Amino acid sequence: MYVYDAFDRTLVAERVAEFRDQVARRLSGELTEEEFKPLRLMNGVYLQLHAYMLRIAIPYGTLSSAQLRMLAHVARRYDRGYGHFTTRQNIQFHWIKLDELPDAMADLASVGMHGMQTSGNCVRNITTDQWAGVAPDEIEDLRVLAEVIRQHVTLHPEFTFMPRKFKIAVGASAHDRAALRVHDLALRLHRNGAGETGFEVMIGGGLGRTPFLAKTIKPFLHKRDVLSYVEAILRTYNQFGRRDNIYKARIKILVHELGVEAFAKEVEAEWQSIKDGALALDPAVVAEIASRFRYPAYERLNDSPPELAAARRADRRFDAWIGNAVANHKVPGYAIVTLSLKPEGGTPGDATAEQMDAIAALADRYSFGEIRVGHEQNLVLPHVAQGDLPALWCELDAIGVATANVGLISDIISCPGLDYCSLANARSIPIAQEITRRFRNADLAHDLGRLHVNISGCINACGHHHVGHIGILGVEKNGEEFYQITLGGKADEDAKLGTLIGPAVPYAQVADVVEDIAAAYLELRQRPDELFIETVKRTGVEPFRERVYAAR
Amino acid sequence: MPLVENGRIVEDRYVRVLDDAPVPDRAPVIVPAKRFLADAHELIRRDGSLGVLWPNDRRVAELEPWLGHLALIALVFPKFRDGRAYSQARLLRETYGFRGTLRATGDVLRDQFHFLVRAGFDSFEVKKPADAHVFAEVLARYSVFYQPSADGRAPVLRRRLQSAAAVPKTCETV
Numbered sequence: 001m002y003v004y005d006a007f008d009r010t011l012v013a014e015r016v017a018e019f020r021d022q023v024a025r026r027l028s029g030e031l032t033e034e035e036f037k038p039l040r041l042m043n044g045v046y047l048q049l050h051a052y053m054l055r056i057a058i059p060y061g062t063l064s065s066a067q068l069r070m071l072a073h074v075a076r077r078y079d080r081g082y083g084h085f086t087t088r089q090n091i092q093f094h095w096i097k098l099d100e101l102p103d104a105m106a107d108l109a110s111v112g113m114h115g116m117q118t119s120g121n122c123v124r125n126i127t128t129d130q131w132a133g134v135a136p137d138e139i140e141d142l143r144v145l146a147e148v149i150r151q152h153v154t155l156h157p158e159f160t161f162m163p164r165k166f167k168i169a170v171g172a173s174a175h176d177r178a179a180l181r182v183h184d185l186a187l188r189l190h191r192n193g194a195g196e197t198g199f200e201v202m203i204g205g206g207l208g209r210t211p212f213l214a215k216t217i218k219p220f221l222h223k224r225d226v227l228s229y230v231e232a233i234l235r236t237y238n239q240f241g242r243r244d245n246i247y248k249a250r251i252k253i254l255v256h257e258l259g260v261e262a263f264a265k266e267v268e269a270e271w272q273s274i275k276d277g278a279l280a281l282d283p284a285v286v287a288e289i290a291s292r293f294r295y296p297a298y299e300r301l302n303d304s305p306p307e308l309a310a311a312r313r314a315d316r317r318f319d320a321w322i323g324n325a326v327a328n329h330k331v332p333g334y335a336i337v338t339l340s341l342k343p344e345g346g347t348p349g350d351a352t353a354e355q356m357d358a359i360a361a362l363a364d365r366y367s368f369g370e371i372r373v374g375h376e377q378n379l380v381l382p383h384v385a386q387g388d389l390p391a392l393w394c395e396l397d398a399i400g401v402a403t404a405n406v407g408l409i410s411d412i413i414s415c416p417g418l419d420y421c422s423l424a425n426a427r428s429i430p431i432a433q434e435i436t437r438r439f440r441n442a443d444l445a446h447d448l449g450r451l452h453v454n455i456s457g458c459i460n461a462c463g464h465h466h467v468g469h470i471g472i473l474g475v476e477k478n479g480e481e482f483y484q485i486t487l488g489g490k491a492d493e494d495a496k497l498g499t500l501i502g503p504a505v506p507y508a509q510v511a512d513v514v515e516d517i518a519a520a521y522l523e524l525r526q527r528p529d530e531l532f533i534e535t536v537k538r539t540g541v542e543p544f545r546e547r548v549y550a551a552r
Numbered sequence: 553m554p555l556v557e558n559g560r561i562v563e564d565r566y567v568r569v570l571d572d573a574p575v576p577d578r579a580p581v582i583v584p585a586k587r588f589l590a591d592a593h594e595l596i597r598r599d600g601s602l603g604v605l606w607p608n609d610r611r612v613a614e615l616e617p618w619l620g621h622l623a624l625i626a627l628v629f630p631k632f633r634d635g636r637a638y639s640q641a642r643l644l645r646e647t648y649g650f651r652g653t654l655r656a657t658g659d660v661l662r663d664q665f666h667f668l669v670r671a672g673f674d675s676f677e678v679k680k681p682a683d684a685h686v687f688a689e690v691l692a693r694y695s696v697f698y699q700p701s702a703d704g705r706a707p708v709l710r711r712r713l714q715s716a717a718a719v720p721k722t723c724e725t726v
Contacts, residue, residue, distance in 0.1 A: 007708045011696040018693050022663070030682075038633060039663055121633065151698040151709065157670035158642055158701070161635025238639045239611075273647055278700040278707075285709045 001062045001370055002147050003292045004112040011154070012109045015116060019043050020102035027099060042122065042160070044090075044115025045101060049422050054096045055118040056108060057125040058373050060132060060146040060170075061089040065360040065369040070111045072356035078104045083356070085341060085349040087375045087413060087464055088167065089127045090118050094420050116154060121162045121249075123153035123234070127169045129177040130374035133295070134382045136330045138173045139189050139197055144290045145226060146170050148281070151289075152227050159234045163241035164249035166234065167206070179375055179491035181205045181213045182467060184251045185233060187226065198222050201229065203263070204255030207461035212252040213495050217264040225271075228279035232271035236263070296368035296383045301333020303386065311390035317404070318393050320442065324404040326389065335386050337367075339379040339401040340411065344436045347429050348414040349377030351401075358399045366392050376413055376452075378406065409451045409518065410436040413464055417457030417474065418481075424457035426474025426481035426507070431455055434511040439518070448518055451532045454489070467491035469533045470517060471498040472510060481507040487517070487544055488536040501545045505552065513548050520547040554684035556676040557653075559691070561684050566603055566624065576600075582626055585610060588618075596621040605657070608636035612643050619650050624675070629658035638671045645672035645702040665690045672702030 004012075019039075026036040033047075040046075044055035056071070063071075071091055075083045078100050079093040086092055096104060108114060118125055126146045133141035149168065153159065159166070171178040172189035180186035186202040199221040205214030221229055233251075241254045255263045312319040327336040339359065342348050351359070363371045363381055366388050372380035379401070384392060396402040405411045412435060415421065417428025432455055439445045454468025458475075465471035471486035482504035489498030505513055524543055525535045536544070555564045566580045571587050580601035588595060588604045595602055596618065603624030606612065615625070625644060627637035637656070644650040655675035656668050662683035668676065669691060678684035700707045706714075 005712070007696050007712065011694070011698070011708075014694050014696065035661070121635075148709075154698050155667075155694070156699055157667040158635070158638040160667055161633050161638065161664075235639050235642075239636055243634055243636075277646075282713075284713055288712050289709075 001064055001294050002059075002143070002289075003294060005292060008112065008151075009109075012112065012114050012116075015043070015114060015155075016102060016105045016109050019105060023098060023102050038120065041120040042117065043105070044118035045096075046119060047422070048094065048420050049418075050420070051095045052098055052101065053420070054093045054101060054104065054115055055086070055090050056092075056113055056115050057118050058089045058091060058113075059126060059150050060128040060143045061130045061373040061375075062132075062143060063371040063373060064111070065363045065371065067111045067113055068356050068360040068363070068371050070108060070113065072353040072360070074104050074107060075353040075356065077107075081354075082350050082352045084347070084416060085351065085373055085377050085379070087377060087415075087462065088125055089130075089373050089375065090125055091373070092416075094416070119165075120160070121164050121166075122160045123156065123166045123168060126150050126153075127167075127178055127183075127375065129171050129173055130372040130380050131177060131327070131336055131382065132172070132372075134329050134331075134334075134336055135173050135177075136328050137175055138330070139191065140172050142170045142172045142187075142189060144286060144293060145223065147289055147293075148286060149226065149230060152230070152279075153234075156234075159238060162234070162238050163243045163254075164246070164251075166237070166251065168230075174493070176491075176493040176495075177374070179464070179467065179495075180493075181495040182207055182211075182464065182491060183214060185230070186214050187221075190220075192220050196222075199226060201233075203233065204252040204260070206250050206252045207464055207466045208250070209247060209459040209461075210253065211461070211466045211497050212256065213497065215255065215260045217260060217267065224281045224283075225275055227281055228275040228277070229267075229271050231274060231279055232267045235270055236266045240266070296370070298331045298334065298383070299385070301385055301387070303332050305333070305387040308386050308389055317397075318390060320446070321393055321397075321402055321404040322389065324408070324446075325402070325406045329383070331383075333386055335384050335389060337381045337384045337389070337392065337396075338374070338406045339381065339396060340403040340406055341378050341401065342405055342411045342436065343400050343403050344410070344440045345433050346400075346436065348412050348432050351379070355399050355401060358395070359401070362392060362395055376407075376411065378411070404442060405436075405445055407450045407452070408439075408445045409448050409453060409514075410439045410445055412436065412453045412455060413468065414455040415457050415462035417455070417463075421457060421462075423460055424474065425459075425476040426457050426483065428455045428457040428463060428472075428474060431472060431474075431483070431507070431510050435514055438511050438515055447528075448521065449529075449531055451518075452491075453514065464491060465489070466497045467495060468498060469536070470514060472514075475504055477504065483507065483510045485510075485513055485517075485548070487541045488533065490533060499541045501541045502549050509552070516548050516551075517544055520544050553677050553679060554681050556678055556684050556687045557674065559688040561687075566601070568605070580623070582624065589614070592618055603653070603655075606640070608634065608640060612640045612648070615644070616648055619644075619648055619652075622650075622652055624653040624655055625650065626655040626657050626677075627673075629656060629660055629664075632659045632661055632664065634659075638667065641668075641671040641673055642702050662686060662690045666694055670697065670701045670703045670705070 169183040187199040201218040202214035367381035412432040418424040456463035456465040467489040486498030578600040582603035601623035
């Protein structure tokens, strides 16, 4: 994990001081709400239905235990005792008071956290695989380069007032756990024929009302050129992206309207003029940043210690959890543990201050003080000795984060929806809660296997419904909440947008429809190990449509 | 609308000339882009400093042949949120090497000052008098910059490689 130095701390402290002044000017009436809006947005402060909301960045999803304890403190001291982890490796607090915001930010700054650029038309938090640095299938830990890019775009003088927000994700594994192709810009590390590593650059992905998957504009970009190439992309977008219509302002529309070849040509011309200048990455600069990343001092351990096997035989629930929530680590004897923030009847992605404190303590004891946040809105303890798993499980179970539903139908990705958000047309959270109740039976959920349900309360698609195996989109019809259902979306290396199965259904029927879809899958699948998404791919949505609408 | 240069409020020496108005002799003038492009050969022969008001939806590359004759380029921020002129400014300074005055006009508010300076602007038509008065104070808000830009300041990525003495003292207590 990256440790701030004096420069980083100074910048965040200066930012807090500036924001304190802006809040004071707002409170005194010197600034109107309209003038204050872009300033607060640049610090992650939204005005929602009931209160101000503060969004804090968790760059590339890595948290120290001290940082998680501070998030617990903010939840307790300034909010209502909980926080909400989002699909972009951020955390949100939904009940913050304006006059207390500068203090909350100063507290966060004391552990190197901030809300800078978690909103506004700038480069947002840079996200990656929550298993970065520990996944066996990873080429290289990209968090160092993600940090280089993060620093470069922080308070960037040219790219703070772009046409619209700009989201960057990076990934370095064969299996894409960062939803790369739904980002404005995605950098995928791979090896070329000569064995060198470099980036495939993909541009113009995004969901919202006009969903697109990102397209490749450069198959292989050398790492030394990453900042100059990103700069050329942002400069092209900043100048030519549409500003006449907020719904057409994302880079995906520019790429679509210009055509990907013309866009790539524009970027290439700009890049050629700057690539050998100050932005060419000096290995010494990268090495300096890498030197401030702290890595665990792993012990020499063997895989599959006998006490783990014995514990699995002794307890069926523990065994099921190991099979579901624990993944292979690149270092022998260690494991990656996912903590489900999707308990039955819970709000997806929510954690209480007590849970955060407890998880921080467990991270100190079992995971070298490190926690990760994934876009699926779960937490991860990335470096757990396999022999510690039985003891860890007992503790996780006691605080309600050991539900063995990771990747299953009740591991729902959801936006806050109409319960909080002023943009929403419909509620998301109660839909998610009801689905978790319908599929509370662990054997049924397990039988259904890997199945991603994504819920968005409006067309802005914060719940990524387009790329859910089952996507649920809230819409408003004559003042009532209705939901469109899509099937077959995927956010992985084989990303795909889902297909609408038919007319929207009313709020009260959504969970029934999901049950119908699940039942149809169990009948349609050719083998028990044919995944839901494979069945949908093979059969198309028609048999599901028939099943769902036959009785409606 | 106060004009700020070198951190102080100053008188504007330049006269704005409209599209069809006659251009006064000798006086420093700012002419609109279309007029400039139509009459460039004549305009550059007259005495007196020449400036052009360049819209944010036209490529600054069009100005390249004339940069040696221009004393000032005024770029436009129609709205606070419309940041196209930041890119134009950096291109003029860093790619085309423009050394004259770069003026920010339009919706220029205090919270943009340090972005503007870093992008290469050195003349500011500030919308609110109260903002113009605190120009220097606002610029002092930040001492740390991560990225290289048109102001030539050493970015943090570089400063880290220099001696430990470069580390700002103020933050040892933070």
